[in-house]
Amino acid sequence: MRRWLLLLWCLAALDVLALEPGKIMSAADLAGFPQPAPTARIAYGNQALQFGDLRIPDGPGPHPLAIFIHGGCWLSAYDISHSAKLTQALADSGIAVWSVEYRRVGDPGGGWPGSFRDVGKAADHLRELATQYPLALDRVVAIGHSAGAHFALWLAVRDQIPPEHALAAPEPLPIAAVLGLAPAADLGFLHQQQVCGQVIDGLIGGSPDRYPERYRWADPARFALPGLMQVMVIGAHDRAWAPVGERYLAVAQARNDQVRRVDAPESGHFEMIDPDSSTWPLIRDWVHQLVSVGGGQLPAADKQSDE
Known part of the structure; x- marks a missing residue:
């Protein structure tokens, strides 16, 4: 069933992308990824989809740590399986990875507020995992x-959520930096443009006019x-999703965030998750740069990386 759904997603996307056949990956290619x-x-809750895959590099540690959150339009049809190839490659490069599964739109308990609570709970569960595995939680x-990428950014803002709010957590795990790959992060814009159909209605429960809070x-x-290092990777051939990422970049730059655009000249939407x-190499090197600087400043612009 998942393979069939991925194929449908691919065929629909090709009408929009109009890319050269045979050169750019499609969603159908994900079905053949190794796992x-x-x-x-490891379970971080009692529900079937409340789990994560922990990948630990060789060596004694403590290891720099990345939380990875897979995409798929927030929909139940697209699960954690297609991200195993990428997260294992990151672990092989020396980065511990906590790859999060979560309830999505279409899953029992998914959408509002369950999807958000799952992702937040998974991140905070790392404090417990760090007592059992050599993980560096300071970076x-x-x-x-x-x-x-929406959820990756949202993890970094949880400390600003009022304590009485449905999405609040007592002590959110601090996030030093965010790496967004083909980011879809501006929910209001996504709702307005009907990206992925009406999925934002399913995620939030309705429109911005109905649920502004x-x-x-x-x-x-x-x-x-202003204090969060953000790197957003935009694929030069990702014609359907690049404008979505550019929209978020424009918003972040207008408010003087510490944000960097990195262009991936040979990437569509899926190359950036294929090792x-x-x-x-571009993705791997940015992950290593971000974990090395911790909560400091973004590395100076590198011509080779940013073009």
Whole structure:
């Protein structure tokens, strides 16, 4: 069933992308990705989809740590499985990875507020995991692909949510930096443009006009993030999603966030999550740069990386 759904997504996207056939990956390619076993699959809650895959590099540690959140339009049809290839490659490069599964739109308990609570709970569960595994919690980078980039950014703003709010947590895990891969992060814009159909209605429960307070605390585009290092990777051939990422970049730059645009010249929407693609070294190197600087400043612009 998942393979069939991915194929439908691919065929629909091709009408929009109009890319050269055979050169740019499609969603159908994800179905053939290998799924290497993690170090451990660990529950962070009692529901079936409340789990994460932890991947630990070789060596004694403590290891720099990335939280990875997969994309798929926030929909139940697209799960964690297609991200195993990428997260294992990150672990092989020396980064511990906590790859989060969560209830999505269409899953029982998914949408508002369950999807948000799941992602937040998964991140905070790392404090417990750090008592059992050699993880460096002082330099956590959140990575998200497509819709997952929304949640990666949202993890970094949870400390601004009022304590009485439905999405609040007592002590959110601090996030040092966010790496957004083909980011879909401005929920108001996504709702307006009907990106992925009406999925934002399913995620939030309705429109911004109906639920302005929900959007206020669920949408990273509505937060000021001056102290957060943000790197947003835009694929040169990702014609359907690049404008979505550019929209978030414009918002972040207008409020003087510490945000960097990085162009991936040979990437569509999916190359950046494929370690066998020519885009992989760019992604790997940025993850390593971000974990190395912790909560400091973005590295100086590098001509090779940013063009």
